[in-house]
Amino acid sequence: MRPIIITLDGYSSCGKSTLARQLANQLNYVFIDSGAMYRAITLYFLRQHIDWNNAARVKKALSGITLYFQYNPITGQSDMFLNDENTEALIRDMLVSEHVSEVAAIKEVREFAVAQQQKMGEKKGIVMDGRDIGTTVFPNAELKIFVTADPAIRVERRFKELYERNPNITIEEVKNNLEMRDYIDSNREFSPLRQAADAIVLDNSNLTREEQLAIALEWAKEKMI
Numbered sequence: 001m002r003p004i005i006i007t008l009d010g011y012s013s014c015g016k017s018t019l020a021r022q023l024a025n026q027l028n029y030v031f032i033d034s035g036a037m038y039r040a041i042t043l044y045f046l047r048q049h050i051d052w053n054n055a056a057r058v059k060k061a062l063s064g065i066t067l068y069f070q071y072n073p074i075t076g077q078s079d080m081f082l083n084d085e086n087t088e089a090l091i092r093d094m095l096v097s098e099h100v101s102e103v104a105a106i107k108e109v110r111e112f113a114v115a116q117q118q119k120m121g122e123k124k125g126i127v128m129d130g131r132d133i134g135t136t137v138f139p140n141a142e143l144k145i146f147v148t149a150d151p152a153i154r155v156e157r158r159f160k161e162l163y164e165r166n167p168n169i170t171i172e173e174v175k176n177n178l179e180m181r182d183y184i185d186s187n188r189e190f191s192p193l194r195q196a197a198d199a200i201v202l203d204n205s206n207l208t209r210e211e212q213l214a215i216a217l218e219w220a221k222e223k224m225i
């Protein structure tokens with residue numbers, strides 16, 4: 001079977017990363033959560049008090065950032081490293097979530113992240129999830145999936161996930177954050193979130209994880225022949 005590139009795009013918290021990780025496990029492919037890269041850059045900008053409306057400051061700051069993923073044998077997943085620091089837990093915080101869409105909308109930030117993502121896919125055998133993976137990062141990917149889910153279900157899922165780490169979080173906060181991110185991600189000037197013309201839609205509102213994995217695996221296998 002030939003190695004292929006699989007892209008998963010869609011709105012915030014519709015289960016893209018979970019599905020992408022499972023697919024990669026089943027196929028023995030590399031899994032890349034591209035959102036983690038934008039989150040790590042945002043964390044760096046917040047910590048260093050970078051004025052991200054200033055393109056020159058942004059460029060200079062990016063030159064001080066090294067990003068890589070490293071396998072964590074305890075969780076069995078890849079953690080996001082920022083300048084040799086494991087930032088996996090920090091980048092999922094609400095503070096980063098509140099600013100990541102603004103940072104991800106910056107042209108220089110996108111160029112920086114996209115160049116690295118494209119390099120990761122040079123040998124194929126990769127599953128990457130994000131917002132512009134099928135449109136900008138890998139426009140020639142063999143399989144493009146556009147994942148959707150009912151907005152109320154997405155809020156519920158995200159709330160459950162965050163509540164485990166922060167019991168003070170409210171469902172309103174989560175809902176507002178998702179709506180704001182979806183709006184900014186879909187309306188930004190550079191590489192907005194769009195369904196690629198040749199993407200297949202997977203609505204997982206009423207599917208279990210096992211069911212959606214089975215569907216995606218079927219599609220992948222058809223493309224690998």
Ligand code: DC
Nearest residue numbers: 034035038100101104130131132181
């Ligand atoms: O997938 P996520 O929710 O962790 O992504 C965090 C943010 O990063 C999201 O609000 C939009 C941005 N992002 C992006 O602009 N392009 C990508 N390929 C992935 C994420």
